[in-house]
Amino acid sequence: MLSVTGVTKAFGGIAALREAQFSADTRRITGIIGPNGAGKSTLLYVVGGLITPDAGKVMLDGEDITELPPFKRAHLGLVRTFQISRELSELTVLENLLLARPGQSGETIWKNFFLPGRVRAEEEAAIERACAILERVGLRHLADNPARALSGGQKKLLELCRALMIDPKIILLDEPGAGVSPPMRVQISEVIRSLRDEGVTFVIIEHDMDMIARLCDRVYVFAEGKNLTDGSFSDIVADQRVIDAYLGGLD
Amino acid sequence: MVSYLVTILSLVAIISILGLALNLQWGLCGMVNFGIAGFFALGAYTAALVDLAGAGTLVATVAAAAVCGIACALVALVSLRLSDEYLAILTLGFGEVVRLVVLNEEWLTHGSLGLPGIPRPFWGLIPEEQYEYWFLGMLGGVILLLFLALEKLLRSPFGRAIRAVREDDVVAATLGKDVVKLRVKVFALGGVIIGIAGAFHSFYMTYIDPSQFSAILTAYVFMAVIAGGRASNSGLLLGSVGLMAVIEGTRFLKDIFNIFDATQLSAIRLILIGLGLILLLIFRPQGCFAEYRLKIKKPEKEPRKASVQTETRTT
Amino acid sequence: MTKSGNLIHRPVKRRTVLRGIAAAGGFAAAAPYIGYSHAAGEDINIGVLLPFTGSQGAYGPDMRKAADITTKKINDAGGILGGRKFKLFFEDDESSPTAGLAATKKLLEINKCVSVIGIWGSPIAMAIKPVLVGANTCMMVSGAANAITEGDTKGLVFRYQAKATNWGSGMAQAMVSRKYKTISILAQQNAFVIPMIDPAKKVFEKAGVKVLDTVIYNPDQPSYRAEVQRIFGANPAPDAVMCLGLLTDFVSIVRETTRMDAKSKIMALSIMADAEGQFLKAVGPEAAEGIEHFQPSPPLSSPSYKKFVKLMGADENAIFLFASNTHDQICTLAMAMEKAKSTESLVFTKEIRAVCNPPGELVNDVVEALGKIRAGTKINFDGAGSSCDFDAQGDQINRSYAVFKIVGGKQVLQDVIKEPEVAL
Amino acid sequence: MTAREIVLKTKDVAAGYGGGDIISNISIDVEEGQIFTVIGPNGSGKSTFIKVLAGLLHTRVGGISIKDEQITPLAAPERVAKGLAYVPQEYNVFPNLTINENLRVSTEFLKRDRCATGEQRERVLNMFPEIATRLTLRAGHLSGGQRQMLAFACAMMAAPVVLLLDEPSAGLSPKFVAEIFDRIKAVNRTGLTVVMIEQNVKEALRIADTVMVLVNGATRLSVPASEIGSTHDLHKLFLG
């Protein structure tokens, strides 16, 4: 579904990514791991569209999206979350979700005045969907609170919910477990897995190996901006190169 | 007395319309506009010139709205890549340029002599002694219309999207919002509203000159928005009434106190306004009214409130 | 007039009723008639709208003082209309038409003023004229812009000042008479001086004086170095420069010409180069030496003006350009009201020319004049600021203009120019 | 190794950012002259822990003491004055200041007499010769590794009792990693106690005296470095 090939990106002469590649299969959870400085976040930015790579291609469903701005990627069903939660703090939890709903007529000024019925109907449908999503992750009771009042873990969930409102084909998760208490990580993992079962494709960057082990169908290991190896979780933990990368760099 | 109040209310109404524009641009979308006085002058002069050319007040108003809208859109486009404080400086500079052009292009604006005899809407159809009341009524109507329209927008998905842009434009983009388009739209829409205010100012005064559009006006509008509550339109209306009450109320001070001369009293008044602004920012940054937030009224299904409270400690 | 007869019999009751109606939200249009209904002993409220803040703020205080002193004089002498006193209400127009408009409304509606005087800035006069004329209220202005008195069909607007166009041609004539061959014009962009430029140029053209350059500068600039450099630093430099502006910018300009050691002579407006002594204080006698300034002037040698200067408690050589006009405005109001036996603008304004214009016995003291009016004598009032003669339009005629030169830190009168020579 | 004085001690420390605690119940005893290394997978709370030590994050539960003196309530600058120097992981130098200025600014505001003596400066510059030769260069022009050296040097200027290092090898090329650890060892040999957190387990273990393994915010293991026999144990700890 998503394939990244030969992506290279340098910042001020220092290469963050060198010929990086990976692909995410439909309805699978693809994990991306690697020690600090491996270029994982940069890779995610490239896929999300916030950074244009120096070279390489990002393809979504066979379409080249390398140069597409982020909001158009969202229209194609590709959405990402952030490592440090970026909730829209003055909006309520519900509004955070509704915002993500694509193709709302109400976002065009004139339609609010001339097609109020359609806008209202869409809004009601969106609210219903949002409530269903919130219900599912157990945030329904917080719907009317401003997003800034949520705990770190809840914010991560909120980001995930927001992504779901897009009816995405594929969600990129940037460290969903970071800064989240262990029980919450388990909850987030469960949500992700059940969504996968419903047909959503995931790409996850994560440090928590438990989460990776629990979730990922396939894991790519990066080190120093390059692909190191990939395979199932059990494959890669057995790989000496991975151990070396994690425990002591490459020689 | 009544006629005096009508005058004051008419001026409040015009400031309120400006406030509605600023609330849209700054309160809702986070785009600070320090050039309100300049855009206002642009609107007023456009309306006056079109009106004086005999096109009628309706055409004049539409022209003012269009010109201001376009000017705002251009400024927004130019400032796309800039952070908020640069936009502030850019708009301030734009206001200065408008002031200089209005002052110096005598062939068009009569420079500092100003444009007298601007025709008023429905003049002649209404008995002259009642005209001010009707005009205030018209202004009230315009405000009501704008207010309802803006409230509707604010509560619509569009309003949500621009609030999201204000909070975090990267997230908004990630969620599929065309941030550039939204920002330009909002700033232009604000410009349209400022243009309407400018047109009504022209009609009300019947004479405009550059000195009516000094930078202090921008300060007043900011003060009204801050006092009322950023992003709340009803708060803004209250704020501008309160502000005008302070400004005009201090006029009566000098009828009572004779210790200070008029210069000093005027200075005191402006000091009070400055202090008010500072104190509001320090002690009541959210203003008197909170911004609108969509809520679902359905009863809560899970009775888990207690545990929620402990969980939702903010960082 | 039958109505007024009624009022005299039952004044208080009727007034209470009217006021009640007004307060209840009824008739703003009734406001002017309230003044009309005042009984003996009741104060007559006069609005005085002046700039105290903003770019023209420097000019307000003296005019206020003159108004206060003149009013006190009239009131101390027993007032008018059988013992009624003037009561003044001052408002600041903040040098802004919008603020001036609000202030005017306040004066009309809250303070029930029967006339609004002062009104220094032309834009302010333009902005409030529709309101005052609409409310049938007399307005007496100090602004020079020609348009102020134009289009007033009710005869309510009176200008205690020469028209801007006359200033321009008068000043140009003064410069021509000094035999300058080349002249440049340096003017501030404001409604007061801009109309002076074209008439001045016409005079220069007619007299064969060459205008080398005209530079118009904005108010409120950090410096005027570039403008000064362009005018005074030109090669060849003009024989003389006509400076039109206000005090603050002229101080900057003269500092700059002094630093340049500019050779061109300067003629300025007196509001710039004298401004009640502030200019000399600001630049010092050395830099000011030799600067000439021109202004429609009070008749400086007249007893009327001398009396006024004494009243103001100023040095006998002091020149009050605007304050003297404010004095005249109050005096005219008192005399016209006394003559008309009315405080209603539409009524007493008809009598203004009767007490001010010739023919008649020349009087220069307001108290004396009031006495003569009561005695039924036809008078011709001579004011402190001018001879106070008005044409049909409400503009002053027979004004005199004066040219001064600053010599050794003193204002020395050079010429006095009479109106007929000035008007084009 | 004979038992020496405990210079840095934490007792049952817990801390976190938002709702829950990221780390809890952490107690350490750092002996004088030791290199005490905290390792653990990403997200295990290492960074949180060192921030707590440095005083950048509030200690919710427990106490921290340096040479038996309680420093729990002290803010970061005061802890520096007490002898706890901290080298952050990123943004650890002032890029627009020269190297010399970086060195000077790190001591002149500590209200303490024993630091910033010419002697100490001499010692530090001797330790970091590559910096000593380019004193007038702006720090922003240094490479990552050189910045790290400068950051060390700055911390050393305060003549600290304990040096806190936040992932000294992060972002450095492998060639440089070994060098930086050698340098840490060298610094340590001068008698300075070092507490560091590190991802690069292999290199870190090479110089460490004591190792604490942090997993999910709790101490999983705390042993002398020599007792970590094979990487196999760590493998388990790290990769689950």
Place this chain on the structure above:
Amino acid sequence: MTAQYIFNGFVSGMILALPAVALTLIYGILKFPNFASGAMLTVGAYLALIFNVYLGMPLLWAAIIGSLIFALIAVGIDQAVFRQLRERTAITLLVCSMGVSFVLENIARFIFGNGARSYDLAIARPKHFFGLRINNEQIITAATAVAAMIVVYFILRHTALGRAMRAVADNPSLAAVRGVRRESIVRWTWAITGTLTAVAGVLAGMDRAIDPLLGWNYIVSTFAAAILGGLGNPVGAVIGALTVGVVEETSTLFIPPNYRQVVSFLAIALLLILRPQGLLGAAKIKK
């Protein structure tokens, strides 16, 4: 002729340089553009006026005492107002500085009225060098401005305070770890800013007349200068100020002088579009 314009512009730029440096210093430490800098300049000019005209001191001493007192006032304003808003956004601080500007300007108006005033100082006469007119005041202005800038440069480069100021501007949290107390640095920065602005006020007052709008007239040019140099970069601010001064003056050779202020605005606009980091922005290292 052209040389004279350039020289004049240079002197104008010198006066502009001080408030521009002050603006940029505050921006560096507190990260907001201080709109009150114009009103601060006005108050500084009036303070010196008190000592010079009312108390009869020579202008030099009046300026020194006035600026030192104003340094204290600036610190006081910070403590009373800006300190309460430390953690707020730049825009809040900016709007607040507008309020401060109102208060300061009108305190001056309250006490001194609207009239134009001047220092007790004879106006200088020109000397001629190679066809250029130069006078004492211009020399004094240039010398004072240069001296003030050298002092600021010295403070920034060679004193503990300056290092700390730059350190806080670079990375406040690292500075805290190094023992630098941000609050005291902020206070010092305001003191320096206050001194600079007050000195600029005296120079501006010498150049033209003193009235309550004195400082306001410099605002747009000051911002233009600081932005040209890249906000937060003092050396850049000086270069920016000289550029604005020279460009504004020489522009009158090509365009009507009444549009001269548009030149600075257009310069800002163009620069912001093409190089948002300022003319010398690149000289500042972000990471």
